[in-house]
Amino acid sequence: MGGLRILVASSEVAGLAKTGGLADVAASLPRALAGRGHQVAVVMPYYAAVRRTGTPVEKTGIALPVPLGGRTLACRLLRTxxxxxxVPVYLVEHPPFFERDDGPGRGLYQQGMPGGYKADYPDNAERFTFFSRAVLEAVPFLGFTPDVIHANDWQTGLVPVFLNEAYRTKPAYKHVRSLFTIHNIAYQGTFGPEVMKLTGLPGWLLNPGQLEFHGYLNFLKAGIVFADAVNTVSPTYAREITTPDFGCGLDGLLRGVSGKLSGIVNGCDYADWDPANDRHIAAKYTADTVTAGKAACKADLQKRFNLPQKPDVPVLGMVARLVSQKGVDLVLSAAPGFLDLGCQLVFLGDGDPEYHDELNDFKARHPDKVGVFLGFNEGLAHAVEAGSDLFLMPSRYEPCGLNQLYSLRYGTAPVVRATGGLADTVVNATEEHLKAGTATGFSFGEFSARALYETVKWALSLYRTRPADFAQVVRTAMAQDWGWDRSAAEYEALYRKVSRVG
Structure with missing residues (x-):
């Protein structure tokens, strides 16, 4: 079979501009696809963040005319x-829309507000309508005609719509197909009906079967309806979002298009996340040297968080956005019980101010048992993965999750709620799975502090009284391969199905 030609459209890309897991996928998947022999390009906005990385950016001499709300705006196409x-990355340069992340509290999509909260930019609909249209205007200048345009999340939800409704009759676009990936269905890009005028699309498309959602224009729904195929970032999440509990109002639509909906687990970038060659941790180690390696990393982690360096005290680690989705409230409710079980706890993350306050208060009450770092620090995130004995990830929902994949590779048994990608990647340490040698972590179903506490209690029982069984869980976890080549092979098959190539 011949190679495919793929254009990946994303509002963020790791190494250039990042707020979350979408950026990791938009960087790692194209690299893996190129490694499999496919012709791949990426297109994203040219943010101030890209300039701050110091990445060399070259001018292409290409100016794109982008229709927007009855006028045509110019933008330049840059390349890195x-x-x-x-893999080439084409950067859509339009400073009024994309170079505002250049001051305190100003991000890619949001700006800081009084009280520590963040609010979306009021013109996000205009910004990403413009970007979606620019993606399609860029197609003739890529040096190849894509078999598939792979759009991601609501920021590119209009790409499949524009492809079908505004570009399909043009020769360069006749055979181009689209895949739309939902990374988190909770973020939908819902805007007032007046935004239809910005799109330039026919007003009759704003109907319940296509773009309209309870009187609003929904960019995520647009991508789902108009794309040739839709996927999300784990098989379990693909099933969950067709239910009222997880579908965020779009479950009926997704049940209706279930024939084109699938799930592919994200990969883990082992070039960055592997204790055998991790420059951020105190001691490199493999499955053969995990005992000594993790002991050194644990001592280093305790030192970094100003905790007593006690090798026999289990350390529970958590690295997460401090928001309700991540189950922070469960951890805070169960945390006094964890201390009673003789543990130390370390937290790294940033998010809602009320969680900041609660964590700081908890640390103040137990300074010799609790460590807190509010914000994000890449090196410290690696240190938590390497130095913890258990990693806490009790999410309300988790489309895929990456930290549990990191934890598996680092031999830090993840404690997860069995939802989304967590259910697909962690094998619970039941007696049956322990006997079969397939257990890789610990999981529970009910979203409650009691269920989390009991699961940690069971994990600590193995850790303390059945060390051989716990060591087997660690070794089995480290042997798992959730690398990007596996994910890329599944995406390749999906692209071929969509484009009918090869």
């Missing part, structure tokens, strides 16, 4: 490459 690859 994905870090550590030859």
């Amino acid at each position: 490459r994905l870090p550590n690859s030859d």
Whole structure:
């Protein structure tokens, strides 16, 4: 079978501009696809964040005319490459829309508000309508005609709509197909009906069967309806979002298009996340040297968080956005019980101010048992993964999750709620799975502090009284391969099905 030609459209790309897991996928998947022999390019906005990385950016001499709300705006198309690859990244330059992340509290999509909260930019609909249209205007200048345009999340939800309704009759676009990936269905890009005028699309498309959602224009729904195929970032999440509990109002639509909906687990970038060659941790280690390696990393972690360096005290680690989705409230409710079980706890993250306050108060009450770092620090995130004995990830929902994949590779048994990608990647340490040698972590179903506490209690029982069984869980976890080549092979098959190539 011949190679495919793929254009990945994303509002963020790791190594250039990032707020979350979408950026990791938009960087790692194209690299893996290129490694499999496919022709791949990426297109994203040219943010101030890209300039701050110091990445070399070259001018292409290409100016794109982008229709927007009855007028035509000009933008330049710049070019760079994905870090550590030859995959080209095309940057849509329009400073009024995309170079505002240049001051305190100003991000890619949001700005800081009084009280520590964040609010979306009021013109996000205009910004990402413009970007979606620019993606399609860029197609003739890529040096190849894509078999598939792979759009991601609501920020590119209009790409499949524009492709079908405004570009399909043009020769360069006749055979181009689209895949739309939902990374988190809770974020939908819902705007007032007046935004239809910005799109330039026919007003009759704003109907319940296509773009309209309870009187609003919904960018995520647009991508789902108009794309040739839809996927999300784990098989379990693909099933969950067709239910009222997880579908965020779109479950009926997704049940209706279930024939084109699938799930592919994200990969883990082992070039960055592997204790055998991790420059951020105190001691490199493999499955053969995990006992000594993790002991050194644990001592280093305790030192970093100003905790007593006690090798026999289990350390529970958590690295997460401090929001309700991540189950922070469960951890805070169960945390006094964890201390009673003789544990130390370390937290790294940033999010809602009330969680900041609660964590700081908890640390103040137990300074010799609790460590807190509010914000994000890449090196410290690696240290938590390497130095903890258990990693806490009790999410309300989790489309895929990456930290549990990191934890598996680092031999830090993840404690997860069995939802979304967590259910697909962690094998619970039941007696049956322990006997079969397949257990890789610990999981529970009910979203409650009691269920989390009992699961940690069971994990600590193995850790303390059945060390051989606990060591087997660690070794089995480290042997798992959730690398990007596996994910890329599944995406390749999906692209071929969508484009009918090969």
